[in-house]
Amino acid sequence: MPTTTVAAAPRTPSPSPSSSSSSSSSSSPSPSAVAGSARRVPVLWLALLATPVAAANNATVLILDDMGRALGISTAGASWLVTVFALALAIATPLIATLVRRRGTRTALWLSAAFVAAGTAVVATSPWLPLTLAGRAGQAAGGAGMVAIAMNLAGTARRMGVISAGSGILGAVGPLLGERLTDGLSWRAALSVVLVTLLAVPAVSRHTTRVPAAEGRFDARGAVLLAVLSSSLVLLPSNPLPALAAAAVAGVLLALHIRRRPDGYVPAAALRSRLFRGSVLMALALSASYFTLLFAIPRLIADRAGWSTGSVATGQMAAMITGSLLTLGFAAVAARLGRTRVRAILLVVGTLAATAAVFAHSAVILFFAIGFAVFSATGVNATQSMVAASAVPDSQRPTGIGLFQLSYLMGGALGPALATLLVLG
Numbered sequence: 001m002p003t004t005t006v007a008a009a010p011r012t013p014s015p016s017p018s019s020s021s022s023s024s025s026s027s028s029p030s031p032s033a034v035a036g037s038a039r040r041v042p043v044l045w046l047a048l049l050a051t052p053v054a055a056a057n058n059a060t061v062l063i064l065d066d067m068g069r070a071l072g073i074s075t076a077g078a079s080w081l082v083t084v085f086a087l088a089l090a091i092a093t094p095l096i097a098t099l100v101r102r103r104g105t106r107t108a109l110w111l112s113a114a115f116v117a118a119g120t121a122v123v124a125t126s127p128w129l130p131l132t133l134a135g136r137a138g139q140a141a142g143g144a145g146m147v148a149i150a151m152n153l154a155g156t157a158r159r160m161g162v163i164s165a166g167s168g169i170l171g172a173v174g175p176l177l178g179e180r181l182t183d184g185l186s187w188r189a190a191l192s193v194v195l196v197t198l199l200a201v202p203a204v205s206r207h208t209t210r211v212p213a214a215e216g217r218f219d220a221r222g223a224v225l226l227a228v229l230s231s232s233l234v235l236l237p238s239n240p241l242p243a244l245a246a247a248a249v250a251g252v253l254l255a256l257h258i259r260r261r262p263d264g265y266v267p268a269a270a271l272r273s274r275l276f277r278g279s280v281l282m283a284l285a286l287s288a289s290y291f292t293l294l295f296a297i298p299r300l301i302a303d304r305a306g307w308s309t310g311s312v313a314t315g316q317m318a319a320m321i322t323g324s325l326l327t328l329g330f331a332a333v334a335a336r337l338g339r340t341r342v343r344a345i346l347l348v349v350g351t352l353a354a355t356a357a358v359f360a361h362s363a364v365i366l367f368f369a370i371g372f373a374v375f376s377a378t379g380v381n382a383t384q385s386m387v388a389a390s391a392v393p394d395s396q397r398p399t400g401i402g403l404f405q406l407s408y409l410m411g412g413a414l415g416p417a418l419a420t421l422l423v424l425g
Contacts, residue, residue: 041207043159047166048200050150053143054167056194057085057412058174061295062313063182063190070187071129079295081191083413084133086291087234088140089147090409091227096145097152097402098265101395102218105149106208112145113201120192139194144409146197149204151385151401161331164382168324168374175298176313222265225254230406234413263396270400273391279384282343283408286350290377291415293357297370299419305363315363319371326375331382342383350376381408 060067060082068078099108119138126132154160178190232247254266262268270276298312307315334342353372356365385404392400 041153041204043154043162045200045203046150046153046159047163049197049204050147050163051166051170052194052196053089053147054171055174055177055196056139056143056191057082057089058171058294059178059181059190059193060085061175062179062298062309063187066182066187071132073129077129079419080129080133081136082295083234085136085140086409086413086415087231088137089144090234090406090413091230092141092144093148093405093409094226094265094399094402095223096141096148097398097405098218098223099145100149100152101398104208105152106205108145109149109201109205109208112142112149113198115139115142115145116194116197117142120195123191124188136191139191143194143197144405146200148398148402148405151405152398153204153207158332160385161328161334161382164331164378165324165328167381168327168378169321171294172317172320172324172374175294176317179309179313219261219264222254222257222261225250225257226266226406229254230410234410237414237418265399266403267392267396267399269396270388270392270403276388276391276400276404278343279380279388279391280404280407282346282380282384283404284411286346286373286376286380287408287411288414288418289350289354289411290373291412292418293353293370293373293415295415295419297357297366300357301363301366304361304366307363312363315367316370319367320374323371323374324378327378327382330375330379334383339387342379346376346379346383349379377408377411 064075064078064082067081068075071078096108096112099111115138119135119140119142122135122138123132124135126135150163151160154163174193177193178187181187181190181193229247229250232243232250235243236247258264258266258268258271298309298316301307301312301315302309330345337345349372353369353376356369356372360366360369385401388404389397389401
C-alpha cells in the first residue's frame, strides 16, 4: 500500500498525542519512511485543500435572512442549507477515509474534486430549495474528501495544527466574506467559495500514486447504519421523538453488526479503546459548542448590546482569528504539556466559552466567548485527532481518523440546529 494513504498520526511508545508513528499496514515501509513520505506534501498545499471548506460552512452565518427571502422561506428554513451541508460533510468523511484506505489518495482526491464542482454548479443555478440542498450536499461530500485527505497526509500534530488553525482562520473570515459576497454579488456566490479548494488538487495529486483495489468487500451495511445513527442524532433538536427512535434502532443494529463484523466500517478496536472514545466525545462536545456559538453570538450581541451586523461580523472575525492563531501555538507545544493537561485546558476553555455566552451581556465578553470556543474546537481537532489515530491498528488509521472527523463534524451539524432552537427561533 502506498505511503500516501497513511493516517496522520505516527505511533511511538510515548503517550503524547503528537508523537505516535507507524505505517498504514504491516506491509508498508518503516515508520521513519512513512513519516517522511507524509511530509513530501507541503503543508500549505494541505491547508489550501482543507481550509476553504470551513469558509464555505461559515459563509452562511450572517446571510440566513437573505437566503430565506430569496427562496421564499423563513430564516429557520434557510438554516437547513447549513445543517445539510454540515451533516453531509460528517457522513461523507468516514466514507472518503475508507475510499482512501481501499483505493488510494489520488482516486479519493479527484472524486472529491468532482463532487465539489458538480455541487457548486447546482447551487449556482438551482431555483428551488430541495435542489439547492442537493447541491450543498454534493459540495459537502467533496469538501469532506478534501479534509480527510489533508488530515491523512498531515503526519504530525504540528502540521495538523497548521491545518486546524488555517481552518479556524478561514472559518473566521467566512461570515464576513459571505456577507460581502452577498451584498456585492449574491448569496449563491457566498455558497460557492468552496471552489477555492480545487486550486490545491493538482499539486497534492502529484504527491500521490494509484493503488490496486483492496481485498474484501466494502461494509455497506455498517456505513448505512452509521449514517442513519449520525443523521438521527443531528436531528434530535428539531425532531426529538422520531430522531430518538431512529437513533435507538440504528444504534442497536449497528452494535449487533459490529459484533458480527469487528473489522468492518466501524472497527471494534476503535470502540474498545478508551483513548479513542475520549477523543471522539471531546471532539463532539467542543465542536457542537463552537458551532452553536458561531451562529448564536451574532444575534446575542445584536440583541444584548445593540451592535450592527457589520460591526458584529468584524469583531467576531478578529476574535476567531485570534483563537485560531492560539491553536497554532498550542499544537506546537501540546506534546510537552502531556495528554491530560491538553485535555484539561481544552475542556476548561470550552466551558468558559459556553458559560460566557449564557450569562454575559457585554459585547467584549461575548467576543471572548467565540474566541475561546474556536480555540477549544480547533485545538481538539489538532491534538485529539492524533490521539484517536494512535489508538487503532495501523491498517485502520484512515478509518479511525474518518470516524474522529465524523464526531467533530457532527458537532458542526448540531450547532446550527441548536442555535436555531435556542436563539434564532
